[in-house]
Amino acid sequence: MPNLHEITATPQPTPCRFEPDANLHGNGAAPQPTPCRFEPDANLHGNSATPQPSPCRFKADANLHGNSAAPQPSPCRFKADANLHGNGAAPQPSPCRFTPDANLHGNGATSQPSPCRFTPDASAAGVGWGGPAYRRAMTEPRPEPLRVATEPRTADWIDDAVRAGGAALAPVAEAAAVVWTAPDRPDELAALLDAHPNLAWVQLPWAGIEPYLDVIRAHPDRTWSCATGVYAEPVAEHALALLLAGFRHLATYARAETWTRDAGRNLHGARLALLGGGGITRAFLRMVGPFACDTTVVRRSPEAVPGATRTLPADRVDEALTDADAVVLALPLLDATRHVLDARRLALLAPGAWVVNVARGAHVDTEALVDALRSGHLGGAALDVTDPEPLPDGHPLWSMPNVLITPHTGNTKAMARPLLSGRITDNVRRRIADEPLLGLVDPDAGY
Numbered sequence: 001m002p003n004l005h006e007i008t009a010t011p012q013p014t015p016c017r018f019e020p021d022a023n024l025h026g027n028g029a030a031p032q033p034t035p036c037r038f039e040p041d042a043n044l045h046g047n048s049a050t051p052q053p054s055p056c057r058f059k060a061d062a063n064l065h066g067n068s069a070a071p072q073p074s075p076c077r078f079k080a081d082a083n084l085h086g087n088g089a090a091p092q093p094s095p096c097r098f099t100p101d102a103n104l105h106g107n108g109a110t111s112q113p114s115p116c117r118f119t120p121d122a123s124a125a126g127v128g129w130g131g132p133a134y135r136r137a138m139t140e141p142r143p144e145p146l147r148v149a150t151e152p153r154t155a156d157w158i159d160d161a162v163r164a165g166g167a168a169l170a171p172v173a174e175a176a177a178v179v180w181t182a183p184d185r186p187d188e189l190a191a192l193l194d195a196h197p198n199l200a201w202v203q204l205p206w207a208g209i210e211p212y213l214d215v216i217r218a219h220p221d222r223t224w225s226c227a228t229g230v231y232a233e234p235v236a237e238h239a240l241a242l243l244l245a246g247f248r249h250l251a252t253y254a255r256a257e258t259w260t261r262d263a264g265r266n267l268h269g270a271r272l273a274l275l276g277g278g279g280i281t282r283a284f285l286r287m288v289g290p291f292a293c294d295t296t297v298v299r300r301s302p303e304a305v306p307g308a309t310r311t312l313p314a315d316r317v318d319e320a321l322t323d324a325d326a327v328v329l330a331l332p333l334l335d336a337t338r339h340v341l342d343a344r345r346l347a348l349l350a351p352g353a354w355v356v357n358v359a360r361g362a363h364v365d366t367e368a369l370v371d372a373l374r375s376g377h378l379g380g381a382a383l384d385v386t387d388p389e390p391l392p393d394g395h396p397l398w399s400m401p402n403v404l405i406t407p408h409t410g411n412t413k414a415m416a417r418p419l420l421s422g423r424i425t426d427n428v429r430r431r432i433a434d435e436p437l438l439g440l441v442d443p444d445a446g447y
Helices: 132-139 156-164 186-195 210-218 232-247 250-255 279-291 314-321 366-375 413-433
Strands: 016-020 036-038 056-060 077-080 117-120 147-151 177-180 201-203 223-225 271-275 294-299 310-313 326-329 353-357 378-383 403-405
Touching: 147 156, 156 413, 177 413, 186 210, 201 413, 232 250, 232 279, 232 326, 232 353, 232 378, 232 403, 250 403, 271 279, 271 314, 279 294, 294 314, 310 314, 366 378
Parallel strands: 016 036, 016 056, 056 117, 077 117, 147 177, 177 201, 201 223, 271 294, 271 326, 294 310, 326 353, 353 378, 378 403
Antiparallel strands: none
């Protein structure tokens, strides 16, 4: 197989077209006694086309040095789509297309008795063994892949998510990052980081990071990211389901053993207070939009939340709660938000109001909640989280007919896996590309 350097074109028995479409060095067109077109589109050096009486087309779409086409008695197409180093096409007895899509070394082109087109589409500058392109490919350093450990345990879907982001799995001692998979083992993580200063980035598995706040603040030199926002849609959906179930009196009906009187109220047009302005609240507002509720969001930052009727700062929480038909809690647990719903604030709610909690149980003073339910001031409570959690057997909340409890299932494991997998993959890719990570943790803010 000849080298693409110093290839010449000989007669071809039917009409022919010679079309170099790229940077050819020294090519020229000799007389062509049949319909033939010579179209040099770039810098041609030293190549020539002799009469080509057959329908053959030589088309170079890349940077070729001294290349041409050997006799081709019938239409034939030779197409190279990558960096060609002295490439060509061997005989192809039927209508054929030769299309190497990668870096080819040392191929040559001989006669092709079937319809074929020679179309190199990539740069062949300095091609051949030992050419500049070859030397660059062989000598340029290749970047090392990001090495990531998964601790303290892993699963196939976690490992697959890391690989999908472009990283390589590695032992902790050799890794530059760790995907921490335990939701509540901060002491183990602290010991791991102390023993391995090479771990510069930590990805946590959940949006709620309160068990790890002390570890995060003790290691400010590390980059921390969590799953905040990942589970917003399923948790918001659960909150809406709990609210509708409460307003429609489903907790009582579900426990009934006989036909009972009618009860319930409409969600449409209700006044809602939402504590927290993050992903869950935003998703909830999109879902509750068709009910035309009057919605007040309370959050730490002053930016208005899209979809809310109004947004208030945290120091105006009392204003949001006053005469609200329901309050939905979807905020991080911080010192300032612990028992944000105490006896005084529960009394601000409208008579018959519902409390929906999909955040953390400690946001609500449980004893005050029980008292407000027993007094009849509250219409009921729909809780996906409790304090304490799990709620002990025999606790008064279990037996109250106007209380609906789900065991922290706003986001189940089956729901979480594909969502967390996507976050891991996205953040691995971002880390490799030196782009901002999703769910970055602010150690000072605590979330």
